[in-house]
Amino acid sequence: MSAIEANSPLQAEEPVVDGGVWGFLYDMPAWGISLVVHVGILLALMSITYVIETQRELEITSTITPEEVRQEEYVIDTEVTEEIGSKSDLNITGPSMAAAQNAGYDNHREEQERIEENIMDVRVQTPVSLPTPNEAEMMESIDLTGTTEHAGGTDGAIDRIVQEIAASLRQRKTLVVWLLDESASMQDRREAVAKRFRGIYQQLGQLDIGADVALRTGIISYGKDVHVLQKEPTGDLDLLMKAVESVQNDPSGLENVFTAVNEALRVYGRERKKMNAEMMLILVTDERGDDYHLLEDTVRRCAREGVKSYCVGNASVFGREKGFVHFKWEADGEQFEGDLPADMGPETVAAEGLQLPFWTASARGLERMSSGYGPYTLSRLCAETGGVFFLAEDGNRRKWDPTIMRQYTPDYRPLKDYQQQLSTNAAKAALVNAAKQTLLDGDDIPVPRLWFQANDDNILRRQITEAQKPLATMDYYVKELQKILEVGEKDRDKLDSDRWRASYDLAMGRVLAMRVRAFGYNAMLAEMKSNPKSFEQAGNNRWILQPAEDVNAGATVRRLHKKATEYLTRVISEHPGTPWAFLASVELGDPLGWEWKESKMQIAANDMNGNNANRPQFSPEEERERQDRRRREEKKRASQPKL
Known part of the structure; x- marks a missing residue:
């Protein structure tokens, strides 16, 4: 051993403890040290127990029972709630109440996620969430x-x-x-x-x-x-x-x-x-x-x-406000019955359907078609x-x-x-405005005359002239509807429901189709009036206008024809099996153009005084019956009760 190593204090002296905690422990007997160790263990165990109980308490507070999960998933789920107002017929809660529930749900969920993030212990098994029922399951289990x-x-x-x-x-x-x-x-x-x-x-x-x-x-x-x-x-x-x-x-x-x-x-x-x-x-x-x-x-x-x-x-x-109720009533001892108008709609807040007549006989009466919903x-x-x-x-x-x-x-x-909705989407506002316009003036839109007596050119021209008078007013009216609807075209793609899209497209398609028919109708009448056609078959004395594929008009009308067809075809393809698709198919069921067809009709001859020589002669009894029928019709109209 070297001198240096022999004189080293680390080797030559005992360690020195200068008081403090370590000095206290150094001087403490063995039983004291044992006591300190056991107290420390007890404190550690108490700490562990306290943490576990605290965690359990928080976990219990945030636990949701299966019944509550099912109820909240149905009542306040965002997707389902949105369907209550506009797409689904479930309507378990009122839409305004559902909106309030949605707001509360978002805050609750955010708070719950924050708590779970802070206190979740990986040693504790996370409960399995209950699956959300699909629509078919909800339809089976939820009262409608x-x-x-x-x-x-x-x-x-x-x-x-x-x-x-x-x-x-x-x-x-x-x-x-x-x-x-x-x-x-x-x-x-x-x-x-x-x-x-x-x-x-x-x-x-x-x-x-x-x-x-x-x-x-x-x-x-x-x-x-x-x-x-x-x-x-x-x-x-x-x-x-x-x-x-x-x-x-x-x-x-x-x-x-x-x-x-x-x-x-x-x-x-x-x-x-x-x-x-x-x-x-x-x-x-x-x-x-x-x-x-x-x-x-x-x-x-x-x-x-x-x-x-x-x-x-x-x-x-x-899509209309007025409906009809079949009713029987009595006036002055006489019995009457008929379909009387009544305020039965619309099925939406405001009418969203245009009150426009169909020009073909096969489509008459569709203005009374039911919506399938109450007002x-x-x-x-x-x-x-x-x-x-x-x-x-x-x-x-x-x-x-x-x-x-x-x-x-x-x-x-x-x-x-x-x-x-109307204030934020021009297409919705345009549709409602156009429907309102037809509600005010729709009854004034005439169904055009399609046949004309032609045994004499002068008679033919007079009848054509009379037929053209209401047509000019009608075309102006429909043109105004077109302008109203075109204001909303920019927002058409922003429409947020199938009902709105179907209603807007049908309205635009029908208005454009009516304009195309009116243009072609007027052109055919003008041509016949200026240059009457000759009959190919002897004895024929009447001309009939019937739908045809050829649109007899200029480039502007052909563009309208293309646009009308696109709108109506889109309704049929995107909304099959609905009233909108049905009405669109009726509109396209007949071509939008016109052609002349000749035929024969019975025409009464006049005597030299202008009287109808071929007018049927009735017996006094028959004449009284005819007059009685006219009187009853007048009385029926005058005595109709208010419903």
């Missing part, structure tokens, strides 16, 4: 409230209402209020309800759901005024029957349905609270209601108070409150596939949302 339902007439609607009442009674006590339209046209339907009324409540009493003590009913009728016929809710069938059968016809032609709904809420609201009951309103009517300006306030009030509204009503005419006003009331609009009468002979039509359900969002 808020829809328009084809119930199979008044009896079918009543049967469905019994089911709705029974479903409510299984949950809690129920107060049902019937609101009966006093219109004369509703007499048959009211009688049908009255005949079924006793059976309704007897059927409910047999379901073992406590209907005898849990169900109470009130009765209201309405027309120009509102009449509370059974003010004290009761389960006494005799009193209810007496009230229903006491409804009188109101000749005013007014149906203040929303005034009646608000009166029902006022009259029966206190009793409902006393019963702690569910409240259901059942409207029986055939029109939209004349006081529809009260719609928004009524919807908000019903939704706020949790009152469901159901309606037994008629389908709206496709917007009552359908919205039902949709927002979770009820159902039952179609008791649908005059549509054509039936559309409900699976296809689900994508074309009217938008039942509030009026302000509809107005916002």
